[in-house]
Amino acid sequence: MRLPRLKRGSSPAPQTQWEWSELARRKQRMSEDFRAGAGSATLVQPIPPAPNHLELSVADWIRHQVESERYWFQKVELFPGYFSPGWDDPAQNKLPYYGLPDDLTGMRVLDIGCAEGFFSFEAERRGAREVIGIDSFSDSVRRFNIAKEARQSNATAFLMNVYDLEPKRLGTFDLVLFYGVFYHLKHPQLALERILSICTGELRFQTHVFEEPAVKDVPSARFYPHGMLSGPQGEHFDPTVFWLFNSACCVGMLDHVGFTDLEIVSSNPHPFVMRARVPEPSPGTPPDQTQSPWC
Numbered sequence: 001m002r003l004p005r006l007k008r009g010s011s012p013a014p015q016t017q018w019e020w021s022e023l024a025r026r027k028q029r030m031s032e033d034f035r036a037g038a039g040s041a042t043l044v045q046p047i048p049p050a051p052n053h054l055e056l057s058v059a060d061w062i063r064h065q066v067e068s069e070r071y072w073f074q075k076v077e078l079f080p081g082y083f084s085p086g087w088d089d090p091a092q093n094k095l096p097y098y099g100l101p102d103d104l105t106g107m108r109v110l111d112i113g114c115a116e117g118f119f120s121f122e123a124e125r126r127g128a129r130e131v132i133g134i135d136s137f138s139d140s141v142r143r144f145n146i147a148k149e150a151r152q153s154n155a156t157a158f159l160m161n162v163y164d165l166e167p168k169r170l171g172t173f174d175l176v177l178f179y180g181v182f183y184h185l186k187h188p189q190l191a192l193e194r195i196l197s198i199c200t201g202e203l204r205f206q207t208h209v210f211e212e213p214a215v216k217d218v219p220s221a222r223f224y225p226h227g228m229l230s231g232p233q234g235e236h237f238d239p240t241v242f243w244l245f246n247s248a249c250c251v252g253m254l255d256h257v258g259f260t261d262l263e264i265v266s267s268n269p270h271p272f273v274m275r276a277r278v279p280e281p282s283p284g285t286p287p288d289q290t291q292s293p294w295c
């Protein structure tokens with residue numbers, strides 16, 4: 001499709017058609033750059049064999065695996081004093097605001113978009129009886145597993161898309177963490193429906209929002225056809241962002257699918273965090289294997 005080229009006006013407001021058609025070209029160039037080297041690239045980064053690996057200490061073996069990864073998103077403590085080299089530090093910039101209950105004793109917890117597992121491991125540390133993470137990106141699951149082994153964690157990550165959640169696959173959960181995924185979704189309302197189907201207790205929901213005084217109380221959405229620029233000078237480009245909503249819209253969407261007791265935990269608006277419950281809570285359970293989970 002040829003995108004109409006609009007003149008750059010004096011006020012390049014976010015999402016003018018000029019901007020998104022420019023982003024479409026930028027995304028296209030990124031894709032071409034990737035494809036240029038894809039013929040010799042691998043999905044799974046090979047870990048180079050370590051000399052005398054049977055003589056390495058466990059700590060050195062963990063360091064070797066961590067350093068062999070090209071990229072870490074989250075900074076996670078892998079053993080006392082040693083952290084994965086993630087550029088995001090959730091202990092500082094997320095955990096204090098995200099409304100994670102202090103005591104999760106006995107709960108089944110689902111961490112959607114778990115990345116390298118920071119919130120999964122934190123839920124386990126707070127007493128959850130079982131923690132499951134899902135992520136649709138295979139790299140995330142592989143790095144999660146390095147962190148899991150390093151921490152001797154029982155949290156488990158599966159490669160799964162939020163749209164595929166249903167009770168017969170992973171069971172139901174007392175607490176569902178849905179942090180930092182909503183804006184990546186093309187079909188956000190479908191995701192909320194799938195989440196309601198597996199949540200038998202509470203949801204914690206975090207996303208980025210836009211707030212404009214003119215539509216403050218009107219549920220409103222902004223679509224990003226080809227990704228979003230962020231940062232003070234628009235220096236970051238994320239081609240995987242599709243929707244931003246205002247807080248009234250987030251409340252409306254959760255209400256629409258059937259969550260109740262909606263409460264905004266943090267509205268700063270970064271981070272914007274909500275708490276919600278299902279109408280009739282019951283204990284989370286693993287999947288009932290007599291109900292043919294494979295069909």
Ligand SMILES: C[S@@+](CC[C@H](N)C(=O)[O-])C[C@H]1O[C@@H](n2cnc3c(N)ncnc32)[C@H](O)[C@@H]1O
Binds near residue numbers: 114160180
């Ligand atoms: C911005 S990171 C947030 C990670 C973590 N929840 C946090 O708040 O630090 C988004 C994560 O969600 C995953 N993700 C994106 N779309 C997803 C989907 N449809 N289903 C499951 N995971 C998804 C990405 O692979 C990525 O690991």
